[in-house]
Amino acid sequence: MIELSLGELRSVTAYAVACAEPALSIFEQARPDDHRPHGAIEAARAFAEGAKRSKAIRDSAWSAQRAYQETCDAGQAAASEAARAAVAAAGAAFLHPLAKATQVWHILGAAGHAAYACELAGRPVQRPVADPVVVRVLSRYPNAPGGRGRAGELVRELDALLRKG
Incomplete structure (x- = not known):
């Protein structure tokens, strides 16, 4: 088990929100009347x-x-990745204290999906700097797992960068 304080969970979630937010406009451009990702x-x-x-x-x-x-079903790939970034931002609040690589997705999933949404939309990737609390929490977990396509590649790249310091 990994020790996580409420303050650490809040910091991880704030980072996920900051990562997901720049991609929200991609979703809203495709679906201006759909506020579900914004709500998340x-x-x-x-x-x-x-x-x-x-x-x-x-x-x-x-x-x-x-x-x-x-x-996704409508073939709006960039918008679907932006929505997944919002899902991941909300999921960050539920980071589990389990020493499993899959938990890294709760920390960095919003960043990976948002970066992929930006790539698909032809926009520059805007990734906020992770504060030291987020990096310390990340360092308690195993490295990000393989798989999950391009978003997974982006998560693994970010994971490696943050662990380097």
């Missing part, structure tokens, strides 16, 4: 800023997941 990011932000970790975060993540699936 806002629920995660509320937790990062001191609200309780609640069912509302999970519910908004599931809604954003449905937005991801709908855009």
